[in-house]
Amino acid sequence: MVYMEGINQYYGDIMHEFYKDKKVLVTGHTGFKGSWISECLANMDADVVGYSLNPPTEPNLYNLLDLNSRITSIIGDIRDIDNLKKVFNEYEPEIVIHMAAQPIVRDSYKDPLYTYQTNVMGTVNICECIRQTGSVKSFLNVTTDKVYENVEKDEGYVEDDKLDGYDPYSNSKSCSELVTHSYNNSFFKDIGIACSTARAGNVIGGGDFANDRIIPDCVRAVGRKEDIIIRNPYSIRPYQHVLEPIFIYLTIMKEQYNNSKYACYYNIGPDTSDCITTGELADLFCKYYNKDNDFKVKWVNKSDDGPHEAKFLKLDNNKIKEVFNWKPVWNIEKAIEKTVEWTKAYYNNDNLLEVTHEQMHEYCQELHGGN
Template structure:
């Protein structure tokens, strides 16, 4: 379990804090007593978890700006004087990367360069940053569509601009760590590769669960375009818990943990798109239905993707807490609470406490 005392009064700089994962992470950090400094564009969707849970009011400071603005990013990092930096800002959608590859590379590659440059500037100013985590993706691997799971030392690649840009971000992490941060007093840099995250409060475009829930709420049949595709589905709190575990190790163990890490479900938790959608419909109840359709644009998306997370389990003591059934229960519970106009800060913190094994009140 997490050492919550470790996080009390820790200064944590989070890029992309207005996104789905960033908002959940910010809530979790604030709940544990950390001082969170956010840097991101305004929330990417309306509604958004960030606004529904009034995340801004819970943070120490927020800066609304683009990760591609180096001067603004450097100023924000230097002003925050963080202990830990977690870089989550990204263009995260595969199909959008086909439409606008330049923006995808500028955000995901140059944005990573800017993050590391801002860290370098802050160190030069005498600020002490203990750990930096660059959040990439499970799609950074050169996916051969094979059935076994990818390990951290497998070849990087990516056919689409999004996946490829994240592989580039991984290579940048390695280069900056070796060129500028190796041996730096007290600073450890790692990258993290998570599976497909799902959870309450995700309204992103062109993502499976948000599309499903939007259709259900409208009373429409869910349309799925790649029913046989397999992904490492996991609740959003699973990889976030892994990042928090890793950050603790980076601060206390230094460069011993300064490398790449996978965070995904147990290998027995292998489900296709159609299986996940079928389970969601059953759990939602009522008239929730789905049907398959062929994609109109025929853009390439990988059929099979699995992660080997044995390293994180063995060396970090991290392991998944919820299976796919429990994960979908949490998604339905959160969404139906939102539909009923309940207090979503309370509902979100309740799920965080449940994930941590704490009793909800």
């Protein structure tokens, strides 16, 4: 397939040689970001083992990409430490990326106990398995931009700002950070395990069908040919395409595997210019969806008086830039354009694996300054 040649050339230069045949455990592999990173790792010939609940939605990216045919998938609950230990003992992963979570703010108000059990004790279980297994050399815990105590300040939060999420989801991810830091200081450093956490901003892209997220709400609205309902059009968030954090996750895990000096905690978000309101994001979605489309979508403001959510949130991304010489590749407009492109392909019944690989290829070309 032609579109794979360019992407494998990139991997060959930067990532493929490292990840080829590496045993990588991905928790949450059936989720949105988990599916994207599993696809990337599979294309780099990594030996990928996924551990997760069944895909959280129908449809879902995991099945649309037929990932079951290219990775080892284990359906299990992150709260089940006995089952987790069996997986670690059987597969002996060298690299672990922990993405399994209850990820929805509003759902955390509905079921805070499950949220804390999954996001806090799930992290404890993963750390305990890593501590006891002996095979793991590189561990990355993916958390969220919402781990900080949000005081609605205008500038972006830096990595040393206070951790104290407001709602049960955000707070549970703050706790997940602290659990990881404790295990790192108490155990991992002494036994040679490089450990980092990644606090990523709001991620968008093709294949996200979650509830209570703005882009999936847009996708469902155009599928039903209805108006997009926006409940908080003036809330500001650090939106970024899913490939931005995916590639820096891969970089962190690789670099700290080779040199533990790279093990730390990092913000991963867009530049300030791409932190926009939900209404502006919806405007961009409508702009690109309405191109060459008979049905013209629009959005309407309709608050549902839901629970508290932060109105203003930005991340300072200077640390990740300085340490890894990284910078965002796709601005918010390009991120929305590629999301809409994927969405149209989905509704047109196109080959979504090809579309996904083509977008990965394009991203990699631009990452290296190509055309």
